[in-house]
Amino acid sequence: MDLPPFLLDHWLAKYQFASPPIAFDLAASTGPKWTVGELLSLGTETSRLDDVTVSYAPAEGSSALREEIGEFLGVDPDWVVVTTGASEALSVLLCLAARPGGNVVLPSPAFPAFEAMANVWGLGARHYNMAREGNYRQSARDVLAAADGETVLALVNTPHNPTGAIMSPDETGTLAAALAERRVPLIVDEVYHPLYFGARPPSAASMSNVLVIGDMSKALSLAGLRMGWIVDADPERRKKIIDARSYFTISSSPVLEALATHALRYRETLLARLQAVAEENLAALSEHMERVADILAWVKPAGGTVAFPWFRDGRDSRPFCEALAAKGVLVAPGDCFAMPDHMRVGFAVLKGDQFAEALSILEGTLREHLRE
Template identity: 30%
Template sequence: MESGNANHEVETTSGITIKGILSLLMENIDADSGKRVVSLGMGDPSASTCFRTTRVAEDAVVDALQSQKFNGYSPTVGLPQTRRAIAEYLSRDLPYKLSSDDVFVTSGCTQAIDVALAMLARPGANILLPRPGFPIYELSAAFRYIEVRHYDLLPNKGWEVDLDAVQALADHNTVAMVIINPGNPCGNVYTDQHLKEIAETAEKLNVLVIADEVYGHLAFGDTPFVPMGRYGTIVPVLTLGSLSKRWIVPGWRLGWFVTSDPCGMFRNPKVVERIKKYFDLLGGPSTFIQAAVPQIIERTDEAFLEKNNDTLRQTADICCGRIGEIPCLACSDEPKGSMAMMVKLNLSLLKDISDDNDFCFKLAKEESVIILPGLALGLKDWVRITFAADPSSLEEGLGRTKSFCRRYAKQV
């Protein structure tokens, strides 16, 4: 792919989803190269042989399906037993108890994101989003006519929220700020203290916090995962999550939208009724998948969950080790959670590479390796690498990336 074409892609990638960008990269691969495609761009752990769901989850779905009790419609807000199981699961890490009325079952976390923004939309509203972040928020906000304002995450501080920037950006039309913890795309995990500071800042600004915790509990460093809902007594929190990552079942599309608000803002009858009416418009997950949730949560062995985190720690270490061998790439902070990391691209060491988009499209064409340009996530001249992959794929993909970078290295 010529550099000019890559520059054209720079203009288009900011307006499409990650899946759309990855599709463009796949189209750019040279099918005649004879090289197998190594994708380190998509956050789907089930595509790797080292990540498989537990038999408990599979059996729970089979049991629900074979019972023939769950072939009809479920309540639009979710099955009562599903809502209760999710409330109990999330309450394990909170200083208060959620009730089933606080939980609304969604078709994956993506639908939960759209519900959150739909509930907050009003004329003139704006929302504060992290940069880098997850592009679905921008897309949903555009459909809801919500203005987006980006605050920076600080790579030299473990990708913490720039709270000074948050305060400078917010005004009387700001309806919420979004945090993603553990972080996608950065691989960070926020400390308890930083979450408290976020809550206090949001309370000062009179905005609620949307806590995207789709990677909840996928923390394998020295910082344990703490849910934002722990500070629901300071500021109202909308907690968004799903089964997809922790149980390695993204295709099951089972997510949740939870009002973590013990002080009661979301218990206002008018607010509750509005949420329920909106869910009447939506199609939730399959009823038999919902019915399996209580058994999945109750019977999953802790050893399965620990093994996944151990594997992520190992693959993250491989990723960081191989990146350390490539002079033009640098990890600003080793990942402590989730399944992806941001890597700094030093263009001054490369010739004939104009930016991160150009880098990723040429890498796809010449080496059949897919990684995500940082521009797609709001951060120019960085790339996102997914380490939820088989070790052999990481070794091969980053080995080819090393060869690619050698070919384009400036002579000194």
């Protein structure tokens, strides 16, 4: 089949991998970057990769890595299957659930790969609307209303990309139980867990009828490891997941698994750095949004590293995003998420004065753009 153009990745690749790259990246959905040297310097013991055999790893991931992921999420490590990022995790689950006429229930707006990958596996997409008038709330009622007799999976993303909205544990539990009555599993995409700006709820990985997908790219700020996972308490379904992973990619790199295992041992250090940067920058972004409230509206994110403001007059954001990029500041136009009057703003990569300078350029460019 012909995949639709991946507009978000096209936009990011144009600027993030340019030479020289964009000066101020507010389009990234990750956190502050780490070097391998910085990771290996964490802790008091000497962490070495010299003795790692450059061969295959187990399809489900090494026992050491799965133990660390299990501790991170508070689940039995036997429930964990390692994947190549959350993208492979999603593709595996869609592949195994696919059947003629089947569909998957997805949020709108959403990360664009969700629907494209469902379509690749022959699944239709049904949507529940996360209305900005309702603060992008994800409710069990809306998800259930979108499902029908052909639904094979439902997905919630919390904290949500691109809005930063969250679904409470009580709401998630209610939804999972109601879907269980229909024999429909619930996928909870937790790539931003546990980055919240209020109470920190536990992972949904221990809930009945829930399959959690996650990775080390977002909340752990280690996108280059390409390390993700599926958590599933069902042993029979887990065997199928491991088989699918074997067919897809055979295994992860043992070198990357060793580095990921080490990083997870010091996850509180990684998470603390991201939390500090994100909270400081979110406060600055909130002040910025007050200054430009005559032009932009937004819903302040409750978690994650991105916000999704929109033009009050409904104009297409892409011309503005292009003008802003020309001045060295990158945000993602809303048409990448099928909502052209919006833009996605990442607030966790830049730190301190850099973030303040980027916001200053953004505000000045907004004023200029409206005068044109």
